[in-house]
Amino acid sequence: MRWSHAFIPTLRDDPADAEAISHKLLLRGGFARQLMAGVYSLLPLGQRVRLKIIDIVRREMNEIGAQEFLLPSMHPREVWEQSGRWNAVGPEMFRFQDRRGADVALGMTHEEIFTHVATEMRSYKQLPQVFYQFQAKFRDEARPKSGLLRVREFTMKDSYSFDIDEKGLDASFDRHFEAYRKIFRRIGFEAIAVEASSGMMGGNQSIEFMLASDAGEDWIASCEGCGYAGNVEKATSKLPTVEDEPGLAAPEKFPTPGVRTIEDLENFEGGAPGINQIKTLVYRVDDKDVLLLLRGCDTLSEQKLLDSVEAEEIRPATADEIRAALGASPGSLGAVGVDLFVIADEALQGRRNMTTGANEDDHHLRGVDTARDIDVKAWLDLREVQDGEPCPMCEKALAVFKTIEVGHIFKLGTKYSEAMDAKVLDENGKARPVVMGSYGIGIERNLAAIVEAHHDDSGIVWPLNVAPFEVVVTVVKPKDVACAEAGERLYDALQQGGIDVLIDDRDERPGVKFKDADLVGIPYRLTVGPKGLADGVVELRTRRTGESRDLAIDRAAETVIEAVLDERR
RNA sequence: CGGGCCGUGGCGCAGCUUGGUAGCGCGCUUGACUGGGGGUCAAGAGGUCGCGAGUUCGAAUCUCGCCGGCCCGACCA
Structure with missing residues (x-):
């Protein structure tokens, strides 16, 4: 490709409405342009990177025996009705009607459609099967953000495994796990595998692959000692046991005028530190009032609650609902002597001499013993893990930090195969629903994630495997015949050698070309001036290190070809 | 969906308070000089000031409505 005829609209200034680094650099480098909120056009450079990522993913999927499909974007309502998700999903699914008035959805994921296809399987002898595709996914996100990191239309590699039993699923899942590890390594980063919540996908186990980055929006807890890692929606820690004073024979009510928050009560004369308080939250769980108890110093993880109560919908109760249920306002709530369903966090187990609200405005109780004074119906892990808490496995300190979710794999079980009647006969001639897994990688999100992980002040620094071009031949002075010819010869030789090479033959000042090459992030630059x-030399410069060395002109192509081929993985 | 900010040539911005000629930098075109890290000079092209109503002799500027974008939060199979 010749730069003089390439569409690479680089920008000198950061676009005003870009915040994330990858967003700024992908716009400035001429990789992408926004069409509307959460919808982007990929320009030639962006598409080149996208195709390279796809190629890597495809090869690893084929490597584990997966077969490539291409399923439609438009899905009839009926299929989603079968799985129960037509109603379960909500406004995140784009829906419309065709000319006959039939409901149609734009696919946000393809469990239903692949399962529909899989109903043609008849025998356990056909299993296992792994199907995959690269397909546009449409999700009407409430808030698209950060450029390509969170969008409403994107390409996903989604694959689905079909096995006769759980053991088979475990094997398919493990193969995907390993394939994903290789994929992320090849595209240029070490993803951290974490335990995750399955959310609305259903199923009983899921693992997310996370890239540490401030541009991300998922917090994970990770242990350097033993490698334990979990999304904070799932992660636990091993809290030290608290030895409480024996306390009082019975709870004692005391006045706390004006105290509304945990912090107020900590600072109140006669109050208690957060760790010795019981925080009482009222939630509506499928239209039922439930009391949730946590230590004053802890934060509720709604996802943990949702995952463990198997409810359709949970939300905090409104102030009015709370007053109706408990007769007091938030800030003075407690569970002592209350008849509602009470769920307590495990960290409260065995605690005595605690302080909590008295269900009377401006009054609290002290000397509360969780076992003696509160009728706890369920002890659950409800709290969000905090930075520095001991790892549940090895007790070293956990680090909590922000990440980008670059892949997610699920064990689905038989949720979809049962709902959609995807069954095969087992060796005894008995019909059994196939056991499924599903596995996803967002291609453009990974593209942006690579930029988040690989950039410097001058621009993007693409890892060679995903670079839009591997080498740029920069002709310093195109009007100088010898210079131009030498550049052309190198360009030809590199092309012959199978290198993705771009020749910068524009009549620009050298500085402009150097800046552009850096911004766009091409790993190697051959400068011919x-x-x-x-x-008798040309200069070979490595984008990542900024190092350069002179190569004899007649050996240059050969040297570069060798280096590039060597670096490809 | 709640809160905040913002829409003026391709990009970044000023002008709006106090209504009256649309302006600056970059980029773009042509020419000259230049040529190893975003050059200099000269001459140009390019704008329904997000859209629609209203007020006014006159609206980028004031009023109302709408649309769009970004950020924070809620949400996120």
Whole structure:
């Protein structure tokens, strides 16, 4: 490709409405342009990177025996009704009606459609099967953000495994796990595998692959000691046991005028530190009032609650609902002597001499013993893990930090196969629903994630495997015939050698070309200029390190081809 | 969906308070000089000031409505 005829609209200034680094650099480098909120056009450079990522993913999927499909974007309502998700999903699914008035959805994921296809399987002898595709996914996100990191239309590699039993699923899942590890390594980063919540996908186990980045929006807890890692929606820690004072024979009510928050009560004369308080939250769980108890110093993880109560919908109760249920306002709530369903966090187990609200405005109780004074119906892990808490496995300190979710794999079980009647006969001639897994990688999100992980002040620094071009031949002075010809010869030789090479033959000042090459992030730059040619050399510069060295002109192509081929993985 | 900010040539911005000629930098075109890290000079092209109503002799500027974008939060199979 010739730069003089390529569509690479680079920008000098950061676009005003870009915040994330990858967003700024992908716009400035001419990789992508926004069409509307959460919808982007990929320009030629962006598409080149996208195709390279796809190629890597495809090869690893084929490697584990997966077969490539292409399923439609438009899905009839009926299929989603079968799985129960037509109603379960909500406004995140784009829906419309065709000319006959039939409901149609734009696919946000393809469990239903692949399962529909899989109903043609008849025998356990056909299993296992792994199907996959690269397909546009449409999700009407409430808030698209950060450029390509969170969008409403994107390409996903989604694959689905079909096995006769759980053991088979485990094997398919493990193969995907390993394939994903290889994929992320090849595209240029170490993803951290974490335990995750399955959310609305259903199923009983899921693992997310996370890239540490401030541009991300998922917090994970990770242990350097033993490698334990979990999304904070799932992660646990091993809290030290608290030895409480024996306390009182019975709870004692005391006045706390004006105290509304945990912090107020900590600072109140006669109050208690957060760790010795019981925080009482009222939630509506499928239209039922439930009391949730946590230590004053802890934060509720709604996802943990949702995952463990198997409810359709949970939400905090409104102030009015709370008053109706408990007769007091938030800030003075407690569970002592209350008849509602009470769920307590495990960290409260065995605690005594605690302080909590008295269900009377401006009054609290002290000397509360969770076992003696509160009728706890269920002890659950409800709290969000905090930075520095001991790892549940090895007790070293956990680090909690922000990440980008670059892949997610699920064990689905038989949720979809049962709902959609995807069954095969087992060796005894008995019909059994196939056991499924599903596995996803968002291609453009990974593209942006690579930029988040690989950039510097001058621009993007693409890892060679995903770079839009591997080498740029920068002709310093195109009007100088010798210079231009030398550049062309190198360009030809590199092309012959199978290298993705771009020749910068624009009549621009050298500085402009250097800046553009850096911004766009091409791993190697061969600079051909009059100065070097006078000495019979060209300069090879490595984008990542900024190092450069002179190569004899007649050996240059060969050297570069060798280096590039060597670096490809 | 709640809160905040913002829509003026391709990009970044000023002008709006106090209504009256649309302006600056970059980029773009042509020419000259230049040529190893975003050059200099000269001459140009390019704008329904997000859209629609209203007020006014006159609206980028004031009023109302709508649309769009970004950020924070809620949400996120």
